Amino acid sequence: MRVRAETGLSIKKKTSILCAFSIEDTNVAIGLGKFNKKIDQTISQSLQEIKGKKGKIAIIHSHKEISSERILIAGLGKKNKLTSDVIRDVTGNITKKIHELGIKEFTIITPEKISIKNDQVVSAIVEGANLSLYDFDLYKKEKSNKKEPDLTLLTSDKNAQKIIKNSITISDAVKFTRDVANLPPNECPPAKLGEIAKQIANQNKMKCTVFSKNEIKSKRLGGVTAVGQGSKNEPRFIILEYRNGKKEQKPILLVGKAVTFDTGGISLKPGEKMDEMKFDKCGGCTVLGVMKAISELKLPINVIAIVPSVENMPSGDAFRPGDIVKLFNGKTAEILNTDAEGRLILADGLAYGIKHFQPSSVMDFATLTGACIVALGTNVAGIVSNNAKLASKVKSSSAKTSEEVWELPINDDYMDMVKSKVADIRNLGMGRAAGTITAAAFLANAVGNVPWVHFDIAGTAWIQPSTKSKSYNSHGATGFGVRLVVDYLMNQK
Structure with missing residues (x-):
């Protein structure tokens, strides 16, 4: 426009x-x-x-x-x-x-x-x-021809034209995010997502690295390897590097879950609404959209994006309940349910990014838990953080952009709920209690003391029956989080 x-x-x-x-x-x-x-x-x-x-x-x-x-x-x-x-x-x-x-x-x-x-x-x-x-x-064969x-x-605002330019760039990035998130699973396996990331990098002068299945395994990204091994569509581990800040400035790390289709694996999901599991890549799509926006805005900061991408399928090669998987950070995870797969690939992405890029802070984005929808509905995303100052800044950008978030607590009691008797941690908490928080607690094991905010966007990433109607959201993916995170990053020095 x-x-x-x-x-x-x-x-x-x-x-x-x-x-x-x-x-x-x-x-x-x-x-x-x-x-x-x-x-x-x-x-x-x-x-x-x-x-x-x-x-x-x-x-x-x-x-x-x-x-x-x-x-x-x-x-x-x-x-x-x-x-x-x-x-x-x-x-x-x-x-x-x-x-x-x-x-x-x-x-x-x-x-x-x-x-x-x-x-x-x-x-x-x-x-x-x-x-x-x-x-x-x-x-669609028939498309709207209206321009x-x-x-x-x-x-009377003298800065209006600059604001307009920035707003067009950001909202175009939201539309890009929706486009990628809306792609059907047969058109967007993990390899395709890697190609899209390379296209963004080439257009906006960023460095892009995409690990193949063998490289993922050789780098000991055990969570990504385990979840991705059941599908003929091999996993990818995508890294985008945007460096436009001072050389000595530590980067901000963004990690996005991109399960291009999630059947639940051996712990098979019910058939009803399984088609919506193409949206299980929305966390990764949000991260790609943010990277597109900040590179076009030429923000004077350093940002690293990591998008672990898999297809979670049941097969003779699929990982199983009862398996014990060794994650990138060296911790072992007992698999109790293969439909709790997102936290496995996110844990690898977080740990890898923290080790190799030593970020000042970390944000991750994932359609992670149905429990978040039970707790907060479909109009508010859940956040969990280990740093009050970072969480406060996120909430400020949330209020400004009207992409609503609500902070949930995390403490040692929740961390204890993901401890395993046969491994270091388990990929489910104890029963149905605090499902969103225990998923975040699993991730916290990969983060350590680095300032971190986890976004559970399971309810907000696409339009669902209880989603509030807004003129600027159409059917399908919403691109939730792009405007919020770009606003946050625009206010970094």
């Missing part, structure tokens, strides 16, 4: 449709100004009809009496519930309406002097517009 900033009076703007926002019960279209008696009266009537309620839209035809052909007014809802995400969501609805009408360009008056900072308002508008028209139609409309933002 092409978006540009422009200054000037709304009454003089020549555009196909001029869009303004209204807050509930204020009877004012923010920044719209006065036109003539007839138009102003029609605007007033429209405001009274929609009452500024969220989701309500009124369109007024000017009949060539003013510069704009039409005026659109969209309600934002109650003032005390106004957030940047409300603006993002309402903008998405505006954009969908414009697209539906076949309008080629439109203008939005940026609401200023409200309770939200101007830069966040501009970002929300751009993200809402750019993400709302996303549609995964790669495999995305061009958007002009009327604003």
Whole structure:
């Protein structure tokens, strides 16, 4: 989508449709100004009809009496519930309406002097517009031929064009993440994910290393080897290196689980909704999307991304319940359930990254546990951390981007729940209790004292029946976490 900033009076703007926002019960279209008696009266009537309620839209035809052909007014809802995400969501609805009408360009008056900072308002508008028209139609014979409309933002913010550019880059990275996550398992085995990572690296001057099955085994990545051995689609261990900070600056490590399809292995999942297990690669896709964004933004930092990728299949070669696997960090893991496979490959990715790159901090992302959906639903991701300062910064970026997280505790009691009687640790806790936390406790064994945040995105990575409807999220993968993590990384020095 092409978006540009422009200054000037709304009454003089020549555009196909001029869009303004209204807050509930204020009877004012923010920044719209006065036109003539007839138009102003029609605007007033429209405001009274929609009452500024969220989701309500009124369109007024000017009949060539003013510069704009039409005026659109969209309600934002109650003032005390106004957030940047409300603006993002309402903008998405505006954009969908414009697209539906076949309008080629439109203008939005940026609401200023409200309770939200101007830069966040501009970002929300751009993200809402750019993400709302996303549609995964790669495999459809008939595709939409409608071109995305061009958007002009009327604003007095001198930094608006820079904010727009960054917001387009970030939201395009979200769309890229959705594209990869939505790929079906027959089109995206681990090798394909490795190819996609190499393409990102080549386009954005990053170093990319992809270990093959034999290299994974020779480097003693026992978790990845075990989970991947049951499939004819061999595992890959992907490393992306972005180095644009000071040479002596320790990197930030991002690790993403990428199970390109998860049957559960020998501990076979029920058949119902197993098709959704193509989304078990979403953690890795989020990491790839973040790397694409930060390299295009040219952030002055160092970041290492590791994406262990496998297909978890049952076969004569598959790992079994009862097996004991030696992980990269030297600890042994008793396998109680082969459907608890993500923590095995993540543990290898975390330990390998920490040993070889000595990061200042670590974040990992995974569609890890159904228990997280039971605890938090499908609109909030769970986080577990060993560092209060790092977790606080993550929560700050979460609040800013409206990608919601909730921190769960971890202590020695939870660590004890993953101790094994026949190995160092076990890949399940004790029964159904604290399933999300015990999965994180398993990972904590690979992290040690390095500042770390674990994101369980099992509920938020794709649209599920209980997912809250938002205009900028379509069916399939959401790209959750990209905007949050990029915001966090943009604020690193």
